[in-house]
Amino acid sequence: MERRLAAIVAGDIVGYSRLMAEDEAATYAALRSAFDDLITPAVQRHGGRTFKSTGDGFLATFPSVNEALDAAIEIQAGFEERPFDLRIGVNLGDVIEDNGDMFGDGVNVAARLEAIADPGSIFVSAAVVRGADRNRGEHFSRVGRRHIKNIRESLDVYAVRLKGGRKPVAHWLPRAMRGRRAMFAYATSAAAIALVAVAASDTARLEAVTAGFTQNLAELAGIERADARPAVAVLPFDNMSGDAEETYFVDGLTEDIITELARNPELQVIARNSTFAFRGQPTDTRQLGQRLGAGYIVEGSARRAGDQLRVVAQLIDTRSGAHLWSRSYDRRADDVFAVQTELTSEIVAHLVSYVRQSEVAESARRPTENLQAYDLVLQARNRYKHGSGDGEALLASRALLQRALELDPGYATARANLGLTYIADAVQGISGRATKADIETGLSEVRQAIRLDPNLAIGYQALSFGLAASADYEGAMQAARRAVELNPNDPDSMMALAKAQVRFGDYADAVANAERARRLHPLAPEYYTYVHGQALYAAGRVDEAEAVLNECLMRAPQEQDCLLIRAALLVGQGEIDQAQATMARLVAANPQFSLAGERDYRRFGNSPLMDRFLADLARAKAPATAARQPRVAATAT
Missing domain, CATH: 1.10.287 (Helix Hairpins)
Incomplete structure (x- = not known):
C-alpha cells in the first residue's frame, strides 16, 4: 500500500435507475456511449486514470488539480448533448493506493462533494481552489460550508462556473x-x-x-509579462517592550504575519530571511524596495507588557515613499491571533482588489488555545533556524517544542517543527547524535502534524525533506507540490519542488520555480543559487547555467554543489582541464565525495541526463570511491 497526495474526480449520472426502468436498452446504450466516447477519453487525455466504475458513476485520479479540473469541465460540457445529467465532485487530498484501487479521505470527500452537487454542476473543495492555477480564481463561486455525512468537520465548498459567468x-x-x-x-x-x-x-x-x-x-498584444501581483515585504517589527528578552516574541509575531500573507495567492511575499537581514538599518524605503523587489513595505512595532499587547503597523508604497495607512491595535496578549488576522486582512485589502472571505476565515483559525504553548514555539523558532549548523541550538529548540506539545498535544505547528529538528539533524549531522532512525521519528511527527492540520504548509515542507532523505523522491515531490499549493509564496517549498522536478525530468518548471523562489528571497543562501544553476544545466540552458554557477562560486568559492555542476558543465563545453581543476577543488572541500555516492544519490533520477552526468564527472577525474561513506543524503531538501 502507498499513501500519496492525489486529485480525485467523482462523477455520477442523475436519475439513471428511473431512465433504465423507462427504456432499458436505449438507456444502457447511451450510458456506454457516454463512457466510451466521452468520459474515458477525457480522463486519459488529461493524464488521469479511472480506478473505479459503479455502473452509472466513476472515480478517477489525476496528476494535478488543473488536469482534474480540465477533465471535469470537458466531461460536463459533453453531457450537454446527452440525455443524462451528471454530477461531479473534485477533491485534493491524501489517498491510499492498493493494487490499483484508492481509499481514504481524499476519495471520500470527492464522492461526498459529488453527492451534494447540483445536476449538471461541478462542486470542489477549498483544497482544489487553493491548488488551481491563479488565473482560474474567477471560475469558482463559493457555495459555503456544508456538513457532509461521515466527514467530521464541515467542508468549504465551491462550484465551478460553467455557463453564464464572466469570461476573461x-x-x-x-x-x-x-x-x-x-x-x-x-x-x-x-x-x-x-x-x-x-x-x-x-x-x-x-x-x-x-x-x-x-x-x-x-x-x-503578445507581450510576456512578469508576475503582475503586488509584492510586499514585511520588515522585522521593533521590540518596544524595553526588554531584549521579548525580541523573540516580536520576531515570532512578524514571522506569523509573513506566513499568513504568503497564503494569499493574490500577493507575492518576500521571504522572512531576506527582510530580517535589514533589521536596524536606516535604509530609505525606496532603495529597500528596489533591493527586495517589493512595491510595498510593512513596518511596525510591538510591545507586550503583562497581559497587554500593543501593535503598530504601517504600509508604505516603495515607489513614492507614501504611507498608505497606519493602524494601532491595543489588545490583551491572548488576542494575538486576532491582531494577526486583522492586520493581514487590511494589508490584503489595500494591495488587491478584494479579500476572499474564505481565506480570511482560514487565517483566523487559532493554531492553539494555549498561549504558553504558542510562546514556547516562538522561542523554539528563535533559538534554531532551519539551515543553521548549531547543534546545541537545535537540541534546545527541540526541548522547547516538546514542552509546547506537553501543554497542547494537538498543536500541529509545534509537531511539524519538532519533526523537522529530527530530520534535519539526521540528514545534516548537526548535533552529532542523530541516527538514520531519527528520520523515521521525524516523519512520524510530521505526518501526525498533517493529520492534525491537513492545510499546514510547513508540515508538507518538512514531509518533503524527510521523504527525500529516505530516497522516496516521488513522494518528496508530491509533498513539496502540496506545500506550494498551500503557501504559494514560500520560497523554501518552491526550491524543494524545483529540485524534485529536476530529478523527474520536469526541467522547464524546475527553472521557473527556482527563479520565482529567488525573486521572493533575494538574500537567499547559496543553496538557492545551486538549485537554479542545476535546473538550468538540466534544461540545456548552458550559458545561463554557467552565469548562475559563477555567481554562486564568486560568493562562496567552496560551495560543493555549485562546484559539482560546474565541473560537469565544463566537460560538456570541452573545457576538460578546467573541469578537472574544478573537481580537485570539490574533493579538497569534501574528501568524502565520490562517483559511487553520486550514482547512489541519483541527482537527476533515472533519466538519460543522469548517465551523461556521471560520465562527465568521470572525465573530470571524480574519485570512484571515498575513504568514508558519504553522509546521509546531505543535499536532499
Whole structure:
C-alpha cells in the first residue's frame, strides 16, 4: 500500500435507475456511449486514470488539480448533448493506493462533494481552489460550508462556473475579431468604455478593472509579462517592550504575519530571511524596495507588557515613499491571533482588489488555545533556524517544542517543527547524535502534524525533506507540490519542488520555480543559487547555467554543489582541464565525495541526463570511491 497526495474526480449520472426502468436498452446504450466516447477519453487525455466504475458513476485520479479540473469541465460540457445529467465532485487530498484501487479521505470527500452537487454542476473543495492555477480564481463561486455525512468537520465548498459567468477578455475576444491588431484595438476601446463607466462608481472597482484589462491587453498584444501581483515585504517589527528578552516574541509575531500573507495567492511575499537581514538599518524605503523587489513595505512595532499587547503597523508604497495607512491595535496578549488576522486582512485589502472571505476565515483559525504553548514555539523558532549548523541550538529548540506539545498535544505547528529538528539533524549531522532512525521519528511527527492540520504548509515542507532523505523522491515531490499549493509564496517549498522536478525530468518548471523562489528571497543562501544553476544545466540552458554557477562560486568559492555542476558543465563545453581543476577543488572541500555516492544519490533520477552526468564527472577525474561513506543524503531538501 502507498499513501500519496492525489486529485480525485467523482462523477455520477442523475436519475439513471428511473431512465433504465423507462427504456432499458436505449438507456444502457447511451450510458456506454457516454463512457466510451466521452468520459474515458477525457480522463486519459488529461493524464488521469479511472480506478473505479459503479455502473452509472466513476472515480478517477489525476496528476494535478488543473488536469482534474480540465477533465471535469470537458466531461460536463459533453453531457450537454446527452440525455443524462451528471454530477461531479473534485477533491485534493491524501489517498491510499492498493493494487490499483484508492481509499481514504481524499476519495471520500470527492464522492461526498459529488453527492451534494447540483445536476449538471461541478462542486470542489477549498483544497482544489487553493491548488488551481491563479488565473482560474474567477471560475469558482463559493457555495459555503456544508456538513457532509461521515466527514467530521464541515467542508468549504465551491462550484465551478460553467455557463453564464464572466469570461476573461482573452477567452471571448478572439472569437469576436480576427487578428492580433484588430483584437488589441477592440480591447483598447472596450477598456476605455469600461473605465469611464467605472470611474463614476468607486475607486476599488476602478483599480480592479484596470488591473484586469492591463493583464488582458498584454496577453492580446503578445507581450510576456512578469508576475503582475503586488509584492510586499514585511520588515522585522521593533521590540518596544524595553526588554531584549521579548525580541523573540516580536520576531515570532512578524514571522506569523509573513506566513499568513504568503497564503494569499493574490500577493507575492518576500521571504522572512531576506527582510530580517535589514533589521536596524536606516535604509530609505525606496532603495529597500528596489533591493527586495517589493512595491510595498510593512513596518511596525510591538510591545507586550503583562497581559497587554500593543501593535503598530504601517504600509508604505516603495515607489513614492507614501504611507498608505497606519493602524494601532491595543489588545490583551491572548488576542494575538486576532491582531494577526486583522492586520493581514487590511494589508490584503489595500494591495488587491478584494479579500476572499474564505481565506480570511482560514487565517483566523487559532493554531492553539494555549498561549504558553504558542510562546514556547516562538522561542523554539528563535533559538534554531532551519539551515543553521548549531547543534546545541537545535537540541534546545527541540526541548522547547516538546514542552509546547506537553501543554497542547494537538498543536500541529509545534509537531511539524519538532519533526523537522529530527530530520534535519539526521540528514545534516548537526548535533552529532542523530541516527538514520531519527528520520523515521521525524516523519512520524510530521505526518501526525498533517493529520492534525491537513492545510499546514510547513508540515508538507518538512514531509518533503524527510521523504527525500529516505530516497522516496516521488513522494518528496508530491509533498513539496502540496506545500506550494498551500503557501504559494514560500520560497523554501518552491526550491524543494524545483529540485524534485529536476530529478523527474520536469526541467522547464524546475527553472521557473527556482527563479520565482529567488525573486521572493533575494538574500537567499547559496543553496538557492545551486538549485537554479542545476535546473538550468538540466534544461540545456548552458550559458545561463554557467552565469548562475559563477555567481554562486564568486560568493562562496567552496560551495560543493555549485562546484559539482560546474565541473560537469565544463566537460560538456570541452573545457576538460578546467573541469578537472574544478573537481580537485570539490574533493579538497569534501574528501568524502565520490562517483559511487553520486550514482547512489541519483541527482537527476533515472533519466538519460543522469548517465551523461556521471560520465562527465568521470572525465573530470571524480574519485570512484571515498575513504568514508558519504553522509546521509546531505543535499536532499
